[in-house]
Amino acid sequence: MTDIGQLGSTLRQILAETDGPLAHQAALTLLSRHLGIEIQPEAYFAAVDQLSSAGIVGRARGQGGSVFLLPAADAEQRAPMPGQWPEPKLMDCLEAYLEKQFWRMLDRPKGGLWQVINTAMMRPNSGKWSHPDFTVVSVMPLQVLPTPLLDVYSFELKAEFAGNLTAVHEALAQTRQTHYGVLVWHLPHGSPSEARLVEVEEGCEQHGIGLILIRDPLDTDTWDVRVQPVRKATTLSDIDGFLASRLSATQKQDLRASLSGDRR
Numbered sequence: 001m002t003d004i005g006q007l008g009s010t011l012r013q014i015l016a017e018t019d020g021p022l023a024h025q026a027a028l029t030l031l032s033r034h035l036g037i038e039i040q041p042e043a044y045f046a047a048v049d050q051l052s053s054a055g056i057v058g059r060a061r062g063q064g065g066s067v068f069l070l071p072a073a074d075a076e077q078r079a080p081m082p083g084q085w086p087e088p089k090l091m092d093c094l095e096a097y098l099e100k101q102f103w104r105m106l107d108r109p110k111g112g113l114w115q116v117i118n119t120a121m122m123r124p125n126s127g128k129w130s131h132p133d134f135t136v137v138s139v140m141p142l143q144v145l146p147t148p149l150l151d152v153y154s155f156e157l158k159a160e161f162a163g164n165l166t167a168v169h170e171a172l173a174q175t176r177q178t179h180y181g182v183l184v185w186h187l188p189h190g191s192p193s194e195a196r197l198v199e200v201e202e203g204c205e206q207h208g209i210g211l212i213l214i215r216d217p218l219d220t221d222t223w224d225v226r227v228q229p230v231r232k233a234t235t236l237s238d239i240d241g242f243l244a245s246r247l248s249a250t251q252k253q254d255l256r257a258s259l260s261g262d263r264r
Contacts, residue, residue, distance in 0.1 A: 007047035021066035113139040113258040133157040139258040154178040168203040177242035180229040182210035
């Protein structure tokens with residue numbers, strides 16, 4: 001006999017790793033794969049009914065229906081366990097890494113601009129998945145051509161419990177307005193979340209998204225660059241619109257000066 005409580009607990013975990021509502025058919029399929037057995041629709045809906053009655057999930061009608069984690073349950077499910085690093089605590093570590101270490105791996109020539117911008121709290125009127133945690137603007141002077149090379153990187157940071165394929169797609173969506181997308185995931189050695197590493201790494205390789213693993217947040221020498229990002233053919237107009245909504249007046253002035261070769 002199927003344990004409805006176990007089904008509910010597993011479904012809740014799946015929904016916590018999903019961005020938005022999940023169609024019932026998709027949820028049923030993921031539940032069966034996760035547990036390694038075929039779950040009958042009757043048992044699935046019994047688990048949904050139980051979670052709904054407890055105020056843990058909500059249901060949406062139409063087009064086959066869907067299920068989603070309610071805000072209070074979502075916050076509880078995503079809350080870090082004791083000893084885990086929450087995402088806000090990791091932000092300072094990542095900012096220091098981007099400012100002092102990441103650019104060295106790119107073999108950039110001297111001069112130009114390397115601008116690290118915390119864009120986590122910026123919420124312009126755009127899509128849900130267009131808010132990278134950090135944006136880096138790079139301008140590199142060329143030896144012969146008069147126009148420097150502009151590269152814009154977006155970095156999506158995930159805590160230990162939040163790294164999954166959805167995070168890969170989130171980083172990919174951000175490259176609609178940047179040249180490079182990178183997923184940065186806190187994954188300590190021996191973490192239960194390492195079970196998802198293979199699929200996350202494969203997803204990054206498939207979509208040209210970079211993957212950096214934070215092993216020890218306080219020791220950047222342990223950070224592991226698993227996948228290098230691939231440059232996207234993002235249009236200059238999309239890049240310009242993205243930067244216009246996120247750079248300060250001073251940052252815009254510095255960028256213009258650097259692109260014109262006037263930066264001191």
